[in-house]
């Protein structure tokens with residue numbers, strides 16, 4: 500199973516064994532990981548699944564579409580030009596068997 504590491508500012512890390520095909524957002528919400536909300540259910544319309552992808556995994560990710568790009572302009576915690584992504588747009592599976600993200604201090608208000 501794909502493994503997702505959610506690193507929190509407190510120093511704690513949640514490790515989730517995710518169902519292949521699920522997203523970084525969905526795996527967090529399903530497993531009670533704090534700091535990732537997923538208000539819109541994964542439609543790239545709320546930015547409450549904002550994460551900072553750790554550098555070692557950036558090269559594994561697909562490019563961003565226009566919707567993701569727009570939503571990253573309204574995140575609550577500052578956008579990082581290189582590492583910010585929407586967790587709902589990152590799917591795990593055979594092409595991405597492991598990923599580590601830093602969870603922002605705050606998420607967008609709805």
Ligand code: FES
Nearest residue numbers: 539541543546587
């Ligand atoms: S869950 Fe709403 S943008 Fe990702």
